[in-house]
Amino acid sequence: MDRVLFGDNQFFGINHMSEEKARAQAIRFQRNEPVIEILDAAFEEGISTFMCTTHERVAEICRHWRAQPQKYRDYKFYPCMPYAHKYANAVTEYGIIDTVRRFLPEEGLLNAIVRGGMSLAKKDVEGLATLMIDAEMKMFQGLNTPVIFLQNVVTDLLLGIGFKDGLRIFADHIRSRYNAEPGFITMNLIRLLDALDELEIINPIVCSNVNKVGFRMCGGVAAYEQAIATRRFRPIAMSVFASGAIPAKQALEYVCGQKQIESIVFGASSREHMHQTKSLIEALS
């Protein structure tokens, strides 16, 4: 994995610090051109991995990438699925079961309908899950997706209710169908590592909050430090600045000081900021 990964919160009006900032960014990035401009700027800075949710707008970005295969030959996407609000809003409108029906893929129509229908009838969650993963992955066809993540809302929901096999279903399908490494995003690192150990999923890629102030790090800073230092997994650190609460140098000194952390994901909306952050990471690593 690249040392520095580019995140997508700023493009979709997500800012955990402030709703005003979030709105300003949503306005700035409501068209695709500014988004592509920023991604291209990151690419020029040597950041060639985009870790993004499966929001419909990402599908439009993907089209742009597919149209220039030479330029983006070395580019990687790390899809993070599902985009929770799409499903949450649908569940409000249609209920859980009808939402599942609506999001089954259209192509390979007969096959999907038959598989989907049978899976739905048999309460075959595995079949349904693989179909929905395929639906989420459609937008990345033809693009390089070496790591594919399960979003924290789903990872942590499965962890909470105790349906750990759901994590294995995801991992197996990502490996077999996409020949990619499965990754898990979580707010509950310790709990997830325990579950993955139980499932004998060895040396998993796990993305979680890692920052100096313990923001959304369940179990606390010390427990996370210990897990990172001693347990066998491939950590990606996110929310390293704790949504802007920690000054850049301090924040990165803390994260880069933990040598087992493989990669750092962050978002930026200016070239200058990207450049500063990447340079700091390189200097401190």
Add this chain to the structure above:
Amino acid sequence: MIRAALVGLGKMGISHQAIITAHPDVELVAVCDAAKYMLDVMAKYIGIRTYSDYRTMIDAEDLDCVFIATPSRFHGEMARYALERNLHVFCEKPLCLDVDEGSMLAEMAAERGLVNQVGYHYRFVGAFREARRLLQLNTIGRVHHVLSEAYGPVVIRPKGSTWRHNKKEGGGCLYDYACHAIDLMHYLIGTPHRVAGTVLNNIFSRDVEDEVYSTFYFADGITGQLAANWSDPSYRKMSMRIMLWGTKGRLNVDRQECQIFLNEPSDGDPDLGAGWTVKNTVEMADPVWFYLRGEEYSTQIDHFIQCIKSGNRETESTFASALLTDRVVQMMLADAHRLDGSKGVVRQSERRTKLVS
């Protein structure tokens, strides 16, 4: 271990299920839902005991408490059944669609010494708790006006087939969104004794209101305004905001930030100078043992469990307090009724005609 059961496996239900199951002091022994499909999936993949009738479940299982996350229409009868069998009850909001029933439930819980809580999770959000603390310290002086707003993209087209779109089931913006905004005002200021100018409009829905506006009159001359609109797609998700004006300054609070403006430096707090001070969720959120969607969802459940363990019946969001919110809803419905003589929901076309004539 506290033995718990959950009724209702919808969006809120499964979120609660994850948090309850992950709680170190609770054993979730059974779940109940009307959809046999969901029950079968749960039984097959988690191995938990499942029921399609809550009465059978409560009678069969040895329980300490029940969590109710069904459509609002069923809250009253389910809570009653549980309380009658001396179980502590956590019930999703609003408590009840009928204030008499709600009143009976609050009394029953009190008489039997049972822990009772309603899911007004905003009371557990760091920013709103900080606002309450500042108000109790008289930081912005005498409060004279409050504005409470809730906006979101729940109903953005005419279709819709779930209970949220059905008045009798407790659907509609008033019960689903505005209740949070009313309860927060209650948490921070108090309950209004009178409401006026209540508007209930459909925008896309046929059967329920999509936006709600009203003016509130509190004790000591304090006024308030409520605005709720769940048909606004410019919001990515539900956005709750409250503004309070006082003689010494004002507060502007949402889930992420508590913004404080003071006319002069604070007497009591050396960190609060004149002008703006902004406190952010990062510094105000208390860490939780398990995180799903927001600290407040875990904190409210942990609070309920700790109250059961300690025997403290005065949870931060009791039936009695939730009942006050339900009473305000009744006042608003009656007020809207008075204004236009209809059933309390004003259709856009009718409204235009009325204005003209």
